[in-house]
Amino acid sequence: MIEIKDIHKSFGENYVLKGISGLFQDGRNNLIIGGSGSGKTTLLKCMVGLHEPDDGSVLYDGRDFTRLSNQERIEIRKEIGMLFQNSALFDSMTVEDNIMFPLNMFTTQSREEKLERANFCLSRVNLEGKNKLFPSELSGGMKKRVGIARAISMQPKYLFVDEPNSGLDPLTSIVIDELINELTDEYNMTTVVVTHDMNSVMGIGENILFLADGRKEWEGSNKEIAHTNNPKVNDFVFASKFAQAAREKL
Numbered sequence: 551m552i553e554i555k556d557i558h559k560s561f562g563e564n565y566v567l568k569g570i571s572g573l574f575q576d577g578r579n580n581l582i583i584g585g586s587g588s589g590k591t592t593l594l595k596c597m598v599g600l601h602e603p604d605d606g607s608v609l610y611d612g613r614d615f616t617r618l619s620n621q622e623r624i625e626i627r628k629e630i631g632m633l634f635q636n637s638a639l640f641d642s643m644t645v646e647d648n649i650m651f652p653l654n655m656f657t658t659q660s661r662e663e664k665l666e667r668a669n670f671c672l673s674r675v676n677l678e679g680k681n682k683l684f685p686s687e688l689s690g691g692m693k694k695r696v697g698i699a700r701a702i703s704m705q706p707k708y709l710f711v712d713e714p715n716s717g718l719d720p721l722t723s724i725v726i727d728e729l730i731n732e733l734t735d736e737y738n739m740t741t742v743v744v745t746h747d748m749n750s751v752m753g754i755g756e757n758i759l760f761l762a763d764g765r766k767e768w769e770g771s772n773k774e775i776a777h778t779n780n781p782k783v784n785d786f787v788f789a790s791k792f793a794q795a796a797r798e799k800l
């Protein structure tokens with residue numbers, strides 16, 4: 551479980567996160583949604599230490615990440631898998647080397663052990679045999695899957711994913727969502743996904759935090775979001791005419 555308490559973050563005069571608290575449970579897909587610029591990615595980065603919050607704390611199963619030194623954070627970092635925007639694969643490395651990158655950094659495993667793990671992760675994302683391809687030879691959906699394979703290579707307890715569906719067609723998006731969903735379940739991970747994909751919200755949103763102007767405006771499940779009376783959430787979720795029509799039938 552991850553708990554965030556009263557997270558504040560400014561960039562100069564720009565006060566982005568204005569005191570956000572929340573709980574992210576094990577084995578669940580926790581979604582952070584909200585309009586562009588509401589602070590979703592900033593919150594995710596504060597949680598993993600890519601930004602330092604100005605105030606507040608982030609607790610990984612009770613361990614206060616924000617109060618630890620860089621050296622002390624390494625143990626928690628090893629338990630974190632990340633897939634950030636654009637998959638962030640290393641273009642000059644093969645698929646296999648991309649997946650082994652965290653293992654090279656954080657473990658003393660032999661090359662055979664690392665290869666075995668990379669092959670397992672590749673098969674888990676249905677990309678067996680693609681070891682020697684370079685990122686430039688992959689489709690957007692395949693890149694995401696390689697990114698997921700790399701993110702799970704260390705068998706993380708916590709998985710952070712920023713915009714997994716960006717640039718993907720609707721069907722490929724669903725495949726990626728289902729993969730994240732299955733892996734979360736299988737490894738009982740605490741998964742935190744930033745998204746503005748409404749299919750993801752409805753499909754895998756077991757716990758949803760809705761941010762507006764740097765604050766937590768609403769929290770609930772995908773079942774609850776369709777029936778909330780919160781006007782900001784409604785404006786966001788049912789922005790399109792299609793979504794409004796679908797809502798009539800819910």
Ligand SMILES: Nc1ncnc2c1ncn2[C@@H]1O[C@H](COP(=O)(O)OP(=O)(O)OP(=O)(O)O)[C@@H](O)[C@H]1O
Nearest residue numbers: 561564566584585586587588589590591592593746
């Ligand atoms: N490194 C940074 N330096 C300065 N300002 C930043 C930085 N990162 C984010 N911001 C600012 O913080 C605000 C929130 O940005 P953030 O990327 O967290 O929003 P978001 O909700 O993820 O948006 P989007 O959905 O468009 O990706 C924006 O005003 C942005 O300009």
